[in-house]
Amino acid sequence: MSEKILYSYTGIFDTPDEIIHAAEKASEYGFKNYDVHTPYPLHGMNKAMKLPPSKLGYVALVVGLSGALAALLLMFWMSAVDYPIVIGGKPFFSFPAYVPVMFEVTVLSASIATVLTMLFIFFKLPNNAHPLNDTLYMKKVSSDKYGISIQAEDNKFNEADVRRFLEDCDAKEITAVYYDKEEINYKHKILEPKFIGFLLFTALLTSGVTYFTLNKLLYMPPFDWMMEQNKLNPQATSTVFDDGFGMRKPVEGTIARGFTPYSFSGQPEAAEVNLVNPLPVSKSVLELGQQKYDTFCSPCHGYYGEGDSRLRGQFPNPPSLHSEKIRTWKDGRIFHVITDGQNIMPSYSSQLTVNEIWAIVHYTRVLQRALNAKESDLQ
Amino acid sequence: MSVVDHTKELSVVEGKPALRSLDDLISKPLETKPDKKFFIALSITLSMMGLFVIGLGLTFWYGVGMWGNNNPVGWAFDIVNFVFWVGIGHAGTLISAILFLFRQKWRTGIARFAEGMTIFAVMTALLFPLIHVGRPWLDGWLMPYPNQHGLWVNFTSPLLWDVFAVSTYFIVSLIFWYVGLIPDFATLRERTSTKIKKAVYSTFSLGWRFSNRHWQHYEMVYLILAGFATPLVLSVHTIVSFDFAVSILPGWHTTIFPPYFVAGAVFSGFAMVQNVLIFVRKIFNYEHIITLDTLEKMNKIMLVTGSMVGYAYAMEFFIAWYSGVQPEQFTFLNRAFGPYAWAYWIMVSCNVITPQLFWFKKIRRSIPIMFVVAVFVNVGMWFERFVIVVTSLSRDYLPSSWAYYTPTYVDFMILIGSFGFFFTWILLFTKALPVVSIAEVKAVVDDAQPSHKGH
Numbered sequence: 001m002s003e004k005i006l007y008s009y010t011g012i013f014d015t016p017d018e019i020i021h022a023a024e025k026a027s028e029y030g031f032k033n034y035d036v037h038t039p040y041p042l043h044g045m046n047k048a049m050k051l052p053p054s055k056l057g058y059v060a061l062v063v064g065l066s067g068a069l070a071a072l073l074l075m076f077w078m079s080a081v082d083y084p085i086v087i088g089g090k091p092f093f094s095f096p097a098y099v100p101v102m103f104e105v106t107v108l109s110a111s112i113a114t115v116l117t118m119l120f121i122f123f124k125l126p127n128n129a130h131p132l133n134d135t136l137y138m139k140k141v142s143s144d145k146y147g148i149s150i151q152a153e154d155n156k157f158n159e160a161d162v163r164r165f166l167e168d169c170d171a172k173e174i175t176a177v178y179y180d181k182e183e184i185n186y187k188h189k190i191l192e193p194k195f196i197g198f199l200l201f202t203a204l205l206t207s208g209v210t211y212f213t214l215n216k217l218l219y220m221p222p223f224d225w226m227m228e229q230n231k232l233n234p235q236a237t238s239t240v241f242d243d244g245f246g247m248r249k250p251v252e253g254t255i256a257r258g259f260t261p262y263s264f265s266g267q268p269e270a271a272e273v274n275l276v277n278p279l280p281v282s283k284s285v286l287e288l289g290q291q292k293y294d295t296f297c298s299p300c301h302g303y304y305g306e307g308d309s310r311l312r313g314q315f316p317n318p319p320s321l322h323s324e325k326i327r328t329w330k331d332g333r334i335f336h337v338i339t340d341g342q343n344i345m346p347s348y349s350s351q352l353t354v355n356e357i358w359a360i361v362h363y364t365r366v367l368q369r370a371l372n373a374k375e376s377d378l379q
Numbered sequence: 380m381s382v383v384d385h386t387k388e389l390s391v392v393e394g395k396p397a398l399r400s401l402d403d404l405i406s407k408p409l410e411t412k413p414d415k416k417f418f419i420a421l422s423i424t425l426s427m428m429g430l431f432v433i434g435l436g437l438t439f440w441y442g443v444g445m446w447g448n449n450n451p452v453g454w455a456f457d458i459v460n461f462v463f464w465v466g467i468g469h470a471g472t473l474i475s476a477i478l479f480l481f482r483q484k485w486r487t488g489i490a491r492f493a494e495g496m497t498i499f500a501v502m503t504a505l506l507f508p509l510i511h512v513g514r515p516w517l518d519g520w521l522m523p524y525p526n527q528h529g530l531w532v533n534f535t536s537p538l539l540w541d542v543f544a545v546s547t548y549f550i551v552s553l554i555f556w557y558v559g560l561i562p563d564f565a566t567l568r569e570r571t572s573t574k575i576k577k578a579v580y581s582t583f584s585l586g587w588r589f590s591n592r593h594w595q596h597y598e599m600v601y602l603i604l605a606g607f608a609t610p611l612v613l614s615v616h617t618i619v620s621f622d623f624a625v626s627i628l629p630g631w632h633t634t635i636f637p638p639y640f641v642a643g644a645v646f647s648g649f650a651m652v653q654n655v656l657i658f659v660r661k662i663f664n665y666e667h668i669i670t671l672d673t674l675e676k677m678n679k680i681m682l683v684t685g686s687m688v689g690y691a692y693a694m695e696f697f698i699a700w701y702s703g704v705q706p707e708q709f710t711f712l713n714r715a716f717g718p719y720a721w722a723y724w725i726m727v728s729c730n731v732i733t734p735q736l737f738w739f740k741k742i743r744r745s746i747p748i749m750f751v752v753a754v755f756v757n758v759g760m761w762f763e764r765f766v767i768v769v770t771s772l773s774r775d776y777l778p779s780s781w782a783y784y785t786p787t788y789v790d791f792m793i794l795i796g797s798f799g800f801f802f803t804w805i806l807l808f809t810k811a812l813p814v815v816s817i818a819e820v821k822a823v824v825d826d827a828q829p830s831h832k833g834h
Binding site (some may be wrong): 016019020023035037039043044056057071074075079082083097100101106111112114115123125127133138139141142143231 | 611
């Protein structure tokens, strides 16, 4: 076994006055690497040890000012450059309104930075492996005794001299403190199975929780972006009305705003003779017709009017709109079918305005022409 | 006893106890098993917290419609409780930071506990704005972060300032608290014999070794933190008051709000600290550390801040009259004599009249009486926030929209529950951490500092 490595010589004192004396003597003697350990800070000890004033104030100053500046610049960029919005008629860059946030960021950044600098840079903590820790000396100075420790790395260190020096100061329990072999030689074992198991566990947990949150949780009430609401959606059933329909027709004998009563009810021939499509054939009319046709007619008649219903047998398939009969019908007759209904096809007069119906009529002509083009269309 | 030498500072810690006996005393609650009383107290606070959980659950599931809030009173118990709890927190920072800067040594016995209360009170307070938004799982949106909407928060809104102020306050208080705890963790580490405790204390003490080369910087940092915490604590309640004062509602739109709110916060905070400390010093035998003198000084602060609050109430009335603005004048008459007059007069009698009893030294030094007075102060300060928030909203410019606000049972569950939440933390704190700062108290025991004789 190799010999032990000496860290320091320590001595214990009972009263604050004695330790101050000892510290003064140590600095006069010329020791540099020595330290005093007291259960609480002693007034006058910094002077006795001739310590220069702490420089941590500068850390607070520099970080605090940078925090303030960063906050100001970020707020300027966010609200005047990246996404300017007028709020209360104030300028995009309203400095007075930024003062509170600047102040808070200053305090926050300076406090965090000063404390972290002190603990991790100045003190190099955490350091539970320090040779003085886990000693009888530490037990005493942590409670009610005052100790001095003169380190072996000091230039003036010499075992006999230091021992004599401590005896001269009337120190009690003069002991040598050695480095702990195990702690010096300790190596972190990254590949330990426990540690790897821990990593795996955390990875599984985080990915599981993330998957659950994004794919399941956000689709459950009350997290589902208010998907579930106390209202009836289109086509939903309702228990309020006898017929069970959620969507309601206008009350019998009433006419909604913007609608006019239909005067050819039950008279398809009269309608064919008297009604003329008032709309021009224009792009916007056809687009309106297409939109309304796809919404209201295509479920039964198919997108191209071929009678290819999407209702999968839940409703009798309607006839094709490309039949000779309908191609020769005048516009008024088709208008009549939509407005008045025909046999089992219901009326659409409460859902479509007169103009929308005429637009659909034009669109059916487009569909018909597409399947049975005239010869002139080919030229 | 009757002759007091006023040229000498009174001892902060009575009887000059041996330093080791302080270690023993302060760490005793951590080293003994909790007794029956502790479990009874804990079961009470936990049941109250159960109400909290149910109330919040109902709110999350059905939405904030479960509360009594409705047009025009859109802010009610939620905001009242928020302001109340933030206010409670202010005493802790005042004691730990402002009194530290003023070198008030009597603060050492109560500072740790008061700071702990600050942290728990701010935690309780933070819950309220978070649930007030209705869908609390989206609270992340309160922070400016790059998001897929490309949007940023509104930096000109006092509500956003509040987000920054309260969260900064919480973080800085926590840091301040932890820095103060490090040496105590080290003392506990040296005392304990069980392996688990030793590991925990070693971790949290970071291997602190009481070196004077460390103490030197440590004291500097403590000073810096106190220097920052002082304007911070003033800014927090100032900004809370901006939530109201920046609006144009009569009764809210006043420049007196910031100082008035800060005074009120300190007032209620001291009342709460005093109430709890009376129990703590009795149960843990800390009578010589948290002395009657200390309690008396706290009562004096309550007297001062209570009078400031009373002055503010009077000044609000004066300004309403002096401004000549009709809606303002109406609002204040309505407060005192309108449908919420009962709340107004509870507030005035608890906050202005009761603390005046503290002019009498006998009352300042009588524990039962001061306890009752402080309870009244807390009730009064809760009603102050109620009066400010609810009366102003319930009758604003448009008489056709006036309405009387009544809280629902869910509101009460959450109010009672918030006390349960706060006191559960306090109870756990008394058993988990030293409630008095060991290092700081040792430093103010008589003869603990060098006499510097022979120099």
